[in-house]
Amino acid sequence: MLITLSPQNPTPLYRQIAEQIKNRILQGELEAHESLPSIRQLAKELTTSVITTKKAYEELEREGWIYTRAGKGSYVAPIDRSARHERLLNSLKNQFQKLITEAVDSGITPHELEKAFQEVLQRCREEEN
C-alpha cells in the first residue's frame, strides 16, 4: 500500500497514515471489506514500528472507517453514507451549541448571532458560484 510519510511534518506519523487510508476509502479506491495490509507489513514498508501502524488503525476503527479481527487482520468498513451524514450533522449541532451559549454569555443577542451566521453563510454561498 502506497503511503508517504514526512518525518518533518508536524502531524504525527500515525495520523498521517490514518489520514491517507481514510481518504482512499472516501475516494472509493478501497472497497468495503477489502483487507488492509497487516500492521507488521505496513510497519516494515514505512520503516516504523508496529505500535505506530496499530495506532493508526485504532484511530480509523474508532472513527468507523475500518474494522479489525484479532488474528486475522483489518478490513475496510462499509460506509453507510446516510449514517455518516447524520453523525456529521450531530457533531455540527454540538459545535454550534457551544459557540452559541458562549456568545450569549458574552452578551451577544440571538438576533445578532443569527445575523452573523447568515453573513458568513452567504459569503460561502457566493464563493460556491
Place this chain on the structure above:
Amino acid sequence: MLITLSPQNPTPLYRQIAEQIKNRILQGELEAHESLPSIRQLAKELTTSVITTKKAYEELEREGWIYTRAGKGSYVAPIDRSARHERLLNSLKNQFQKLITEAVDSGITPHELEKAFQEVLQRCREEEN
C-alpha cells in the same frame, strides 16, 4: 485586593487570578485607570511568585483589560463596550467561518447548515424564557 486561589482547582493559578480581576472590571468594581496592585505585592498576598502574577497581568493585557507601564504599574483599561462587542462579533464570525467551511468540505449543504443552526438557536431562545 481580595483574590482567592484554590490550588486543587485544575485551572492554573495565573488564570484564576486573571479571571477574577477581569470579572471585577466587567462588574464595574474596578474603575478605568484605577491602579492594580503591583505584581510583587499581589504575589506576596497570594503566596505565589512574581512570575505567576506577571503572567496573569500579561494575559489581561493581551485581552485589553488592563494596560501596563514599566516602572509604574498596571492600570484598568477603559472599556469601550461597543468596540468590545465588535471584537466579539468578529471572533464569532471567524469561528462560524471555520465550522462552515469544514462542514461544507465534508459534504454538508449550506441549507443543512442553516437548518442545523436554526434548530440549535431556537432551542437556546426557548431556554431564555
Place this chain on the structure above:
DNA sequence: ATACTGTATATATAGGGTATATACAGTATG
C-alpha cells in the same frame, strides 16, 4: 507446529504548560 494475524504492557523521549528564583531595567522622589 508454524507462520501468519492483532493485542497488551512497560518504557523512552519530546514538547508544552505551569511555576519558580534571580538578575536586569524603568520611574519617582527625598
Place this chain on the structure above:
DNA sequence: CATACTGTATATACCCTATATATACAGTAT
C-alpha cells in the same frame, strides 16, 4: 543621585501528555 518602589527578561525545574518504541502475549489458519 540613592533608594525604593515599579515592571521585564532569562534560565531552570517539574509535570503531564502525546508520540513512538520493543517485546512479550494471544488469536487464526493451514
